[in-house]
Amino acid sequence: MTVSLLPPVSSIGLHGPDAIPLTEGPRYVRTARMTRWHRVRSGVEYVSGRRVYALWCTGSVFDSNFLSRESLPESDLVCGTCDGRAVGAGQEPAGPADRALVFRPRDLQPPAVCPGSRVSRLTQAIPPGTVGRCLACLDLHPVRAMGGPYDPRAAIVQHRPGDGLPAPCPFHRWKHLLPTDDGGLRCACDRPLREPRPAAA
Numbered sequence: 001m002t003v004s005l006l007p008p009v010s011s012i013g014l015h016g017p018d019a020i021p022l023t024e025g026p027r028y029v030r031t032a033r034m035t036r037w038h039r040v041r042s043g044v045e046y047v048s049g050r051r052v053y054a055l056w057c058t059g060s061v062f063d064s065n066f067l068s069r070e071s072l073p074e075s076d077l078v079c080g081t082c083d084g085r086a087v088g089a090g091q092e093p094a095g096p097a098d099r100a101l102v103f104r105p106r107d108l109q110p111p112a113v114c115p116g117s118r119v120s121r122l123t124q125a126i127p128p129g130t131v132g133r134c135l136a137c138l139d140l141h142p143v144r145a146m147g148g149p150y151d152p153r154a155a156i157v158q159h160r161p162g163d164g165l166p167a168p169c170p171f172h173r174w175k176h177l178l179p180t181d182d183g184g185l186r187c188a189c190d191r192p193l194r195e196p197r198p199a200a201a
């Protein structure tokens, strides 16, 4: 287990609060049916103890239904999609000797627009109601009426994320934020992202 893994970003619904993202995994993996070695992008351990590793190209290997190696003889074939992305994303800091590979997974970039923008459930109106607190990043911005006649709502305007934006859910990033009644923030999968604020903050 010598390679750092990326967060196992996924769509909502796949990973409840008991799933644990793995931070390290094997370097090269293959099952008996695979014609070449592949690289691991991310891994998850479930409550049952079952482990699933997602590959950079497509698909995954699970449990111990695969071989893993730290190094390979030169004659062994390695999946180019997997290896290029793994090296480019920083899993092999030494990389290839003669080229600088780069690969930046789009779903791991920090958001340019705060996920609380234009979302009424993440807008806390402050009387008299022209300014509100963004419950995602905690910054203050104007509140505007938006939506059409069939979907009227008041929400905070579009803004860049403030410093109060918490670290993302390892599975769903900042895509499904829910404020809690006591001023905290959680992901729709129930992982807490920010502790409740003390009263009268």
Ligand SMILES: [Zn+2]
Residues within 6 Å of the ligand: 037, 038, 039, 055, 056, 057, 058, 079, 080, 081, 082, 083
């Ligand atoms: Zn592959």
Ligand SMILES: [Zn+2]
Residues within 6 Å of the ligand: 114, 115, 116, 117, 134, 135, 136, 137, 138, 139, 159, 160, 161, 162
């Ligand atoms: Zn915000």
Ligand SMILES: [Zn+2]
Residues within 6 Å of the ligand: 169, 170, 171, 172, 173, 187, 188, 189, 190, 191
């Ligand atoms: Zn989540």
